[in-house]
Amino acid sequence: MSKNLFHYLPDELVSFISSFISLNDLLSFALTCRKNHRCASDRLDLQVLYHKQYAVQHDRQPLTILELLRRATSGKEDTEPLWHIRTLEFWDGRLNWSQWKTTAFPFHFTDEDDDVEGEDGNDWYSWYKLDPAQDYSHYTAGCFEATELECYRNNFQNDLALTPQETEEWITSLLKGDDEPLKALLISQLPNLKTLTMFAHPEYEYTQAGHPLTLLNQTIKNLQTKPQTPSGPTWPAGLNSLTKLSINKFLSGEYEDFRHPHDAYYCPFSAIARFFHLPSIKSLSFSVAGCEDNNNNDGLGYLLPRACSLVEDLTFYCCCLMQNSAFENMVFSARMLRSLTTTEELSEAFRSKMMMVFPEYVVQKM
Secondary structure, three states, X not given: OXXXXXXXXXXXXXXXXXXXXXXXXXXXXXXXXXXXXXXXXXXXXXXXXXXXXXXXXXXXXXXXXXXXXXXXXXXXXXXXHHHOOOEEEEOOOOOOHHHOEOOOEEEEEOOXXXXXXXXXXXXXXXXXXXXXXXXXXXXXXXXXXXXXXXXXXXXXXXXXXXXXXXXXXXXXXHHOOOOHHHHHHHHOOOOOOOEEEEOXXXXXXXXXXXXXXXXXXXXXXXXXXXXXXXOEOOOOHHHHHOOEEEEOOOOOHHHHHOOOOOXXXXXXXXXXXXXXXXXXXXXXXXXXXXXXXXXXXXXXXXXXXXXXXXOOEEEEEOOOOOOOHHXXXXXXXXXXXXXXXXXXXXXXXHHHHHHHHOOOOEEXXX
8 A cells, every 4th residue: 555645635636736836847747646647637738738829929910929928927817828938930020009910011023923013114012911910000008007017117127137217218118009028028928938030120110210129139238237146147038948049030932922031120230149148049040130230349239258159050141241250259159159051151261260169060051
């Protein structure tokens, strides 16, 4: 006879106890014995459904990010689905309430297509949506309750390391309909986020309004400059777990019809350099980057220390690389680079230098 009194508890009571076990430990609990597995099976089955539904999330629908963030912060809803989010896809940026609509993509036609001409005989565009059309452009700042905004203020300061002044600036931006602060707040609440992909942000939208990476850059900078624990900065959950980041990801196959690879935010190296410091990052991929920078390390905003990054795979698609010391600074910030993929031919001198620092690295040309 077993001496473990837990085995004599009714199944209903064991099931109730298992409901308090963290998702990180639930599977281990279920594997200890048949009784525990039986009692935890309902919750395990629910997690399978959650994973299918929530593993990949995107912002093409205007309310998706806001609803996920409210689930994470309201304290009124089940937050277990957020544990299953592994990939976030940002297809667009909304700077004001008038843009809170389903993301539409310009599908390009030439004059030869279907013998149809645009104005003055030029090429023309039609608009397509990958998702059912939704329009929330009638929303205003009044959609946020006072308690909700206070919660976001606390998250800005406690999770994203913003100062009170920076917090109020982003709250003001949020009330105008800017969704960048919502996305950064959501990232900070996702404990198992692995992949963050930004497909495109139309450049003209951000010429006067900063760039879509401003808040995340600000967070990383503040975390690096504030007093730290012996183990280093206390990173927000999503930034701590993130292993793969793609900015202006090159689209191929069926998605290339919806967004041309160059229809993107032309990202300066200064906007991406700080992501090399993320504590779990392994893969960084950039498209049409570096075009706005000077050809020196000032383009990064600061000098990345050598061997400061855990990144192993780097990809630069249509980036301004050669004769750009900022590019070299980013490459040699890696401790153990295994793969460097570019669309430009690297010089023999650069390849030799790479071979000396990273004997096992592989260069691939797209």
